Amino acid sequence: MTELQFTALLPYTMLAAASMIVILLIAFRASHTVIQVVGFILMCAVITALLKVRELLPVSILPLFEIDGFALLFTGLIIFSVLFIGLFSYIYFEEREENPKEYYILLFLATLGAAILTISRHFISLFIGLEILSVSLYGLIAYLRNRNNAVEAGMKYLMLAALSSSFLLFGMALIYMDTGSMEFAGIAQKTINAPTSSVLFMLGIGIIIVAVGFKLALVPFHLWAADVYQGAPVPVTAFIATVSKIGVFAVLIRFSLAINLHRYPLVITVFSIIAIVSMVFGNLLALRQQNIKRLLAYSSISHFGYLLVAFLPGNTAGVEAGIFYLLSYSITLLTAFGIITLLSTASKDAEDLSVYRGLFWKNPLLAGLLTIALFSLAGIPLTAGFLAKFFVLTTGVQQQMWLPVAVLVLTSVIGLYYYLRIITTLFTDSGSIQTKDKSLHPFFYVATYASLIVLVILLCWLGVFPGMVVETVRQLL
Amino acid sequence: MILAWMICILLTAGLFCWLFAQWNPVIAKWIALLSVTINFVLMGQLCMEHYSTLSNPDPWFINYQVPWIPSFGISFHIAMDGLSAVLVLLSFFLGILAVLCSWNEINKRTGFYYFNLLWTLAGITGVFIAMDLFLFYFFWEVMLVPMYFLIGIWGDSNRSYASYKFFIFTQTGGLLMLLAILALYFIHGHQSGTYSFDYFSLLGTNLETTAARGIMWGFLIAFIIKLPVVPFHSWLPDAHSEAPTAGSLILAGLLLKTGAYGIIRFVLGLFPEAAADIAWWMMLLGVIGIIYGAFLAYAQTDLKRLIAYTSVSHMGFVLLGIFAFNQMAMQGVVMQMLAHGISTGALFAMAGMLKERLHTRDIGQMGGLWTVMPSMGGAAMLFTMASLGLPVLGNFIAEFLILIGAFPAAPAITIIATLGLVFSALYSLRLMQKVFLGPVTIAEPVKDASARELIIMAALGISIIALGLYPQPVIDMVRTVVERAVNSS
Numbered sequence: 001m002t003e004l005q006f007t008a009l010l011p012y013t014m015l016a017a018a019s020m021i022v023i024l025l026i027a028f029r030a031s032h033t034v035i036q037v038v039g040f041i042l043m044c045a046v047i048t049a050l051l052k053v054r055e056l057l058p059v060s061i062l063p064l065f066e067i068d069g070f071a072l073l074f075t076g077l078i079i080f081s082v083l084f085i086g087l088f089s090y091i092y093f094e095e096r097e098e099n100p101k102e103y104y105i106l107l108f109l110a111t112l113g114a115a116i117l118t119i120s121r122h123f124i125s126l127f128i129g130l131e132i133l134s135v136s137l138y139g140l141i142a143y144l145r146n147r148n149n150a151v152e153a154g155m156k157y158l159m160l161a162a163l164s165s166s167f168l169l170f171g172m173a174l175i176y177m178d179t180g181s182m183e184f185a186g187i188a189q190k191t192i193n194a195p196t197s198s199v200l201f202m203l204g205i206g207i208i209i210v211a212v213g214f215k216l217a218l219v220p221f222h223l224w225a226a227d228v229y230q231g232a233p234v235p236v237t238a239f240i241a242t243v244s245k246i247g248v249f250a251v252l253i254r255f256s257l258a259i260n261l262h263r264y265p266l267v268i269t270v271f272s273i274i275a276i277v278s279m280v281f282g283n284l285l286a287l288r289q290q291n292i293k294r295l296l297a298y299s300s301i302s303h304f305g306y307l308l309v310a311f312l313p314g315n316t317a318g319v320e321a322g323i324f325y326l327l328s329y330s331i332t333l334l335t336a337f338g339i340i341t342l343l344s345t346a347s348k349d350a351e352d353l354s355v356y357r358g359l360f361w362k363n364p365l366l367a368g369l370l371t372i373a374l375f376s377l378a379g380i381p382l383t384a385g386f387l388a389k390f391f392v393l394t395t396g397v398q399q400q401m402w403l404p405v406a407v408l409v410l411t412s413v414i415g416l417y418y419y420l421r422i423i424t425t426l427f428t429d430s431g432s433i434q435t436k437d438k439s440l441h442p443f444f445y446v447a448t449y450a451s452l453i454v455l456v457i458l459l460c461w462l463g464v465f466p467g468m469v470v471e472t473v474r475q476l477l
Numbered sequence: 478m479i480l481a482w483m484i485c486i487l488l489t490a491g492l493f494c495w496l497f498a499q500w501n502p503v504i505a506k507w508i509a510l511l512s513v514t515i516n517f518v519l520m521g522q523l524c525m526e527h528y529s530t531l532s533n534p535d536p537w538f539i540n541y542q543v544p545w546i547p548s549f550g551i552s553f554h555i556a557m558d559g560l561s562a563v564l565v566l567l568s569f570f571l572g573i574l575a576v577l578c579s580w581n582e583i584n585k586r587t588g589f590y591y592f593n594l595l596w597t598l599a600g601i602t603g604v605f606i607a608m609d610l611f612l613f614y615f616f617w618e619v620m621l622v623p624m625y626f627l628i629g630i631w632g633d634s635n636r637s638y639a640s641y642k643f644f645i646f647t648q649t650g651g652l653l654m655l656l657a658i659l660a661l662y663f664i665h666g667h668q669s670g671t672y673s674f675d676y677f678s679l680l681g682t683n684l685e686t687t688a689a690r691g692i693m694w695g696f697l698i699a700f701i702i703k704l705p706v707v708p709f710h711s712w713l714p715d716a717h718s719e720a721p722t723a724g725s726l727i728l729a730g731l732l733l734k735t736g737a738y739g740i741i742r743f744v745l746g747l748f749p750e751a752a753a754d755i756a757w758w759m760m761l762l763g764v765i766g767i768i769y770g771a772f773l774a775y776a777q778t779d780l781k782r783l784i785a786y787t788s789v790s791h792m793g794f795v796l797l798g799i800f801a802f803n804q805m806a807m808q809g810v811v812m813q814m815l816a817h818g819i820s821t822g823a824l825f826a827m828a829g830m831l832k833e834r835l836h837t838r839d840i841g842q843m844g845g846l847w848t849v850m851p852s853m854g855g856a857a858m859l860f861t862m863a864s865l866g867l868p869v870l871g872n873f874i875a876e877f878l879i880l881i882g883a884f885p886a887a888p889a890i891t892i893i894a895t896l897g898l899v900f901s902a903l904y905s906l907r908l909m910q911k912v913f914l915g916p917v918t919i920a921e922p923v924k925d926a927s928a929r930e931l932i933i934m935a936a937l938g939i940s941i942i943a944l945g946l947y948p949q950p951v952i953d954m955v956r957t958v959v960e961r962a963v964n965s966s
Contacts, residue, residue: 361586381618390655394549397659409652416648417641420625424637427630467546474548 498588657695
């Protein structure tokens with residue numbers, strides 16, 4: 001390994017070191033606060049390292065990794081999300097769990113897994129990254145082991161993730177059998193010259209699509225989503241909704257661009273169908289939900305359906321739109337989950353819609369932030385969600401994929417209904433909000449509120465002046 | 478630049494209203510009133526200036542453009558011609574009255590109320606002056622969200638249903654329009670090599686017949702939902718009747734006009750041939766709206782619903798006039814937009830005042846109010862007469878011009894449309910008779926109109942009479958716009 005490669009890998013090694021450092025801190029009986037602060041500093045250090053690495057790109061570490069602008073964007077997005085999830089975790093776990101410290105080990109490990117996915121160019125690194133991510137998630141989801149539905153959610157995720165991993169392995173094996181290579185580039189070389197695609201290869205691709213569908217919770221592989229979202233601790237739900245999906249989506253794009261998946265009309269048809277049913281069912285299932293965590297689960301299913309519309313053309317415009325979409329989606333969901341964290345009490349998460357009744361007149365700041373986040377999810381102008389949807393529509397219209405685009409438009413109208421339902425609840429009169437007794441040091445509340453405000457300002461800024469972000473994405477790609 | 482400032486004034490004043498109302502709600506009212514009045518004065522001056530330089534061949538007397546998202550060819554492009562000018566002037570005029578209407582009606586959450594009111598006005602102003610299609614869509618949505626809050630928070634008992642319905646109907650149309658805008662953007666980009674959302678560059682796009690038809694429908698559906706045209710009108714009575722007084726006034730007076738404005742500016746401007754192809758059908762829909770709206774208005778027992786259905790009927794005239802493709806009819810359309818804004822706005826304001834006193838909108842529980850409130854009765858008489866199209870008042874000029882203009886284009890349809898005038902007499906007289914004439918039904922004493930309410934009514938009354946007696950300034954202002962819209966097809 002050359003020095004250049006070593007430097008380029010620095011953010012990832014630092015991420016791996018982060019969980020080790022947390023283990024050491026626990027061994028030395030550091031307090032939760034110390035771990036939290038150190039974790040925050042470590043994540044900031046990783047971001048600094050990413051900015052440093054930016055000048056060296058692209059670097060490949062054969063045969064496993066490829067660190068380029070694309071990887072950097074996705075890793076940056078992942079670390080950015082984890083930064084906020086870590087912040088929200090403090091107030092959440094401090095009042096619920098007597099030993100919240102090990103949580104951070106798992107959190108950073110899962111982050112490492114997701115980050116590895118973004119740089120992998122080989123089936124082995126893909127699988128290792130995915131397993132680090134999934135195995136840490138089993139622990140994270142069931143972390144509050146005294147709660148029944150947490151354990152249930154953990155079991156469910158364990159089963160389905162294990163199943164999807166075995167699918168993935170089988171698919172990889174089939175492709176390896178057909179092409180004799182596990183590197184994306186090698187596979188591409190073999191298949192490009194082949195006049196017709198072999199059955200084995202297509203079968204392998206199909207099985208891999210199933211596995212990816214599970215991880216991204218796309219219809220019809222979405223059955224775990226609502227239960228896991230509901231059962232997991234709020235910050236972990238935020239993690240599943242953002243970081244783990246970003247990682248998987250990154251590797252999906254890299255894989256499909258590398259082997260030029262878009263040549264196969266069959267694959268495109270399958271993806272179109274998955275996108276369409278995800279948009280339709282995600283939105284329909286969310287319509288009558290009274291539980292806000294389940295509602296967000298279904299809404300995220302539909303959002304990944306929208307995202308697949310940007311994936312369908314398989315060109316750079318699509319990738320740009322996808323990255324912008326993921327960015328705005330992550331910021332929005334982090335805001336929403338941050339607010340849920342703040343409103344949750346020690347015994348119960350703030351998941352029932354009745355908790356939010358009349359919130360605007362009790363706590364205008366939180367309700368206002370949540371309203372903006374929901375408008376962003378619904379895609380109303382002045383928020384990033386609108387421009388994200390606009391960019392996705394742009395790529396769809398450009399390729400003249402009228403069916404997915406029309407479905408996107410019509411299902412967003414359905415989606416509007418349930419977002420409006422929450423907003424109306426926020427603005428209804430006569431609510432009885434249990435004010436939670438603030439047992440923690442006010443600094444952490446201030447920090448959480450401040451980070452929420454930062455997120456919402458970002459959301460609006462992206463929604464009005466997206467130029468800078470779009471330019472940065474273009475330069476890096 | 479001055480146009481951008483007007484929008485900025487409204488937006489910042491809205492924020493100030495919200496902030497200062499924490500200390501004293503009265504400040505919010507004054508801020509709102511002041512900001513809209515400043516805009517009205519500014520706009521009045523602009524109109525005067527423009528009126529004195531009408532001979533200038535370039536109709537766009539203000540044109541301001543700065544890049545916004547250059548990589549997508551999106552710019553912040555606002556411009557004003559005669560049509561925009563009269564509509565923006567109407568917006569601020571009704572805006573002042575909307576603030577005055579809510580002076581005593583809104584007692585809770587005053588700050589947030591005025592915030593929404595001013596932001597809606599800002600969105601409407603933006604819609605009338607945006608010359609970049611992306612920006613237009615942007616403002617189209619900006620006026621929607623605060624209006625949703627106005628209905629959903631300060632509305633009547635069935636408010637949440639009405640606000641959902643309003644939002645979802647409009648949003649569906651809006652998203653279809655967004656698709657159409659994107660399709661047009663790419664076709665134009667392929668042809669010319671420069672990707673731009675600018676109205677003036679898109680005007681030169683060569684479209685095939687089928688493409689033009691498809692894209693035109695995307696725009697048209699958004700606008701005819703907003704106008705509304707009969708099969709898509711069902712959001713209107715709910716939204717109008719549940720909204721607070723100022724909300725109804727803005728909905729009827731301004732929001733419906735954005736639909737008509739959109740058809741004139743974008744559908745006729747961008748797709749003249751495709752629009753000419755469907756003209757007959759659109760005129761038919763217009764007539765159906767006229768007759769159907771009038772019938773339903775006649776059958777209502779709820780005062781605000783009745784007025785809402787008269788809007789459906791009056792907007793039918795607008796559609797009829799637009800698709801007659803004829804200068805005289807188009808002049809009538811512009812007149813109708815102004816006159817309907819004023820007369821229906823006044824009727825809604827009156828309904829609000831009655832509701833404040835009687836706590837009901839049911840016509841059955843009213844009667845003989847003229848004896849207890851003579852000045853209110855007089856005002857109501859004036860505006861119901863305007864609504865049925867009595868000469869001397871603005872609506873008469875408008876409907877007369879539309880009918881004359883439409884006759885050569887489609888005689889049979891126009892003859893049926895003329896029957897609409899008879900029906901409008903029916904529902905207007907019924908309204909007058911049930912509410913203000915007949916035996917007195919209420920026992921407790923009610924106050925006649927206060928000074929504030931008299932000011933509102935006087936302002937509206939004077940303007941509707943002025944439009945009826947001397948419509949020439951308006952006709953001159955929009956002449957070039959109308960000529961262009963008609964000649965292009």
